[in-house]
Every structure is written in structure tokens, then in C-alpha cells.
Amino acid sequence: MLVLSRQKNETIMIGDTIEITIVDVKGDKVRVGINAPLEIPVHRKEIYDAIKRENIEASTVETEPLAAAAGLFKKAKADKK
Amino acid sequence: MKIHTTRFGELEVGGDEIYYFPEGLLGFGSVKRYFTLANPTGGPFEWLQAVEPPNLAFVVCDPHTFKPDYQIKAKKEDMESIKIERVEDAVVRVILVIPKGHPERMTANLQGPIVFNVHAKLAKQLVLPGDDYGTRYRVFPEEALAGEKA
Numbered sequence: 001m002l003v004l005s006r007q008k009n010e011t012i013m014i015g016d017t018i019e020i021t022i023v024d025v026k027g028d029k030v031r032v033g034i035n036a037p038l039e040i041p042v043h044r045k046e047i048y049d050a051i052k053r054e055n056i057e058a059s060t061v062e063t064e065p066l067a068a069a070a071g072l073f074k075k076a077k078a079d080k081k
Numbered sequence: 082m083k084i085h086t087t088r089f090g091e092l093e094v095g096g097d098e099i100y101y102f103p104e105g106l107l108g109f110g111s112v113k114r115y116f117t118l119a120n121p122t123g124g125p126f127e128w129l130q131a132v133e134p135p136n137l138a139f140v141v142c143d144p145h146t147f148k149p150d151y152q153i154k155a156k157k158e159d160m161e162s163i164k165i166e167r168v169e170d171a172v173v174r175v176i177l178v179i180p181k182g183h184p185e186r187m188t189a190n191l192q193g194p195i196v197f198n199v200h201a202k203l204a205k206q207l208v209l210p211g212d213d214y215g216t217r218y219r220v221f222p223e224e225a226l227a228g229e230k231a
Contacts, residue, residue: 038158041104043208050216051193051208052108058139058176058190059109063088063122066140069184070124072221073146 087136089118089128099132100197100204103162107193107206112137115204127174129195141174144191147220153194153209163196163203172197177220188217 004012011021017037024031034042084094099116106112112131120126125146131137144151153173165171174195179187191214197204 038161041208044210047192047208047210048107051190051206054178054188054190054193054216055106055108055139055176055206058178059137061138061140061177061179062181065179065181065184066120066124066126067122069179069187070120070122070126072184072187073124076147076221 084116084130084132085135086130086138088138089121089130092118092130094132097202100202102204102206104205106139106195107208109137117141126177129174129176140177140179141195142177142189144173144175144189144194147189148191148218151191151214153196153207155196155207159196159205159207163198163205164201165196165198170198170200172199178217185221187220189220190216191218192216 006012006022008022008025011019013019018040019033019035021033021035022030023033036042082094082096084092086092094116099114102113102115104110109131112133114132115129116132117127117129120128120140125142127141129139129141151173160166160171174197175189175191176193176195177187177189192209193206193216194209195204195206
């Protein structure tokens with residue numbers, strides 16, 4: 001991994017279009033500003049990873065538990081009334 | 082066109098029923114084409130079935146079924162990428178994880194909802210940045226279930 005030192009308000013360019021600016025540094029927290037073209041999605045990695053993990057788990061679903069799950073919704077609706 | 086699926090056998094699906102996901106779903110980036118079908122055993126569920134491979138499918142649900150106040154603030158560029166101009170173009174679904182043998186523990190991924198453009202047949206999984214919603218929202222809260230057993 002390339003490691004660069006930057007101070008507050010200094011910027012890194014990635015290619016011609018992506019700019020990463022150190023906006024603020026306080027203790028162990030760094031605020032980073034990102035300018036990137038619309039077609040480049042920018043996410044916090046832990047959220048991206050969590051969603052990916054959920055997708056992979058969700059894709060293993062079988063049809064079998066769905067009937068019981070449907071029953072639970074029906075019951076929840078009836079309980080509300 | 083006839084589409085072979087692992088769970089539902091061979092299905093006849095109209096070409097105009099197929100959604101194109103330009104970026105796929107997270108973790109499945111190379112799979113771009115899906116269609117939806119109602120769950121054969123009822124409930125508020127739909128299946129999001131890949132055209133290819135036959136074994137790739139997800140259970141999705143309208144989040145308002147169990148969380149009426151669910152609201153997403155979609156970014157303009159996300160909406161533009163699937164050509165949504167008006168709210169009426171969009172339908173939001175969330176993916177469910179339903180543990181085998183324990184449907185009451187089902188969770189919904191509220192942080193990664195899928196937005197469908199029902200007219201242009203384009204769709205995208207959003208990554209919501211905030212802390213408002215998690216990836217494992219309990220559809221049936223644990224407290225309610227505990228109360229039932231008592």
C-alpha cells in the first residue's frame with residue numbers, strides 16, 4: 001500500500017478526477033473530503049462490507065421457511081387488530 | 082423467454098419484466114439481470130431472481146410492511162443513474178435474511194435497500210451512509226417474541 005503523509009487542507013489526487021482532502025484532524029479522528037465523478041461510488045468500507053455480507057447470506061435462502069414466515073406476518077397483523 | 086431457476090423450475094418471463102442492475106448487487110457485481118415474482122406460499126414477499134445463474138435469488142419485501150416510517154434520502158446521482166425523475170417511478174424493496182427453522186428471527190437489510198425504476202426497468206442497491214438504519218433490522222422484535230412465550 002502506498003502511504004503518504006498529509007497535513008490539514010492538503011490534497012491527494014487519484015488519477016485526473018479524484019481528489020481526497022484532509023479536512024480536519026482531531027486526536028485519532030480524521031475528516032476526509034472526497035471529490036469524485038458521480039459514477040465512482042464512495043462508501044465507508046465497513047458499511048459496504050456489511051451490506052455485501054448480508055447479500056451473500058440472503059442469497060442462500062431457501063423456499064421452505066417462507067410459508068411459516070408468511071404466517072408470522074398474518075399473525076402480527078391479526079394481533080394488531 | 083424461458084428462464085431456468087433452481088427454486089422455481091422453468092419460468093416464462095417477458096423481456097419487459099427484466100430489471101437491469103448496472104452495478105449488480107454488492108457481492109454479485111457481475112449479475113446484472115433480475116426479475117421479480119410473488120412468493121408462491123404467500124405473505125408480503127417477492128423473490129428477486131437472477132436471470133443467470135439459476136440458483137441466485139433473494140427474498141425481498143416492501144419495508145413499509147413492517148416499518149411504516151422507513152424513509153430513505155437517496156442521492157441525486159443514485160437516482161440519475163437509474164433514470165428516476167419522479168417519486169412515482171420508484172419502488173423500494175429490502176432484502177430479507179430468513180434463518181432456516183427460525184423465520185421469527187428474520188432480518189431486513191434497511192441500510193442497503195434496492196430501488197427499482199418500474200418504468201425504465203433499471204435498479205440499484207443503495208448504500209445508505211447514516212446510522213439511521215442497520216443491515217440486520219429485526220422484523221419481529223425480540224421483546225415481542227419473548228413476551229409471547231411468557
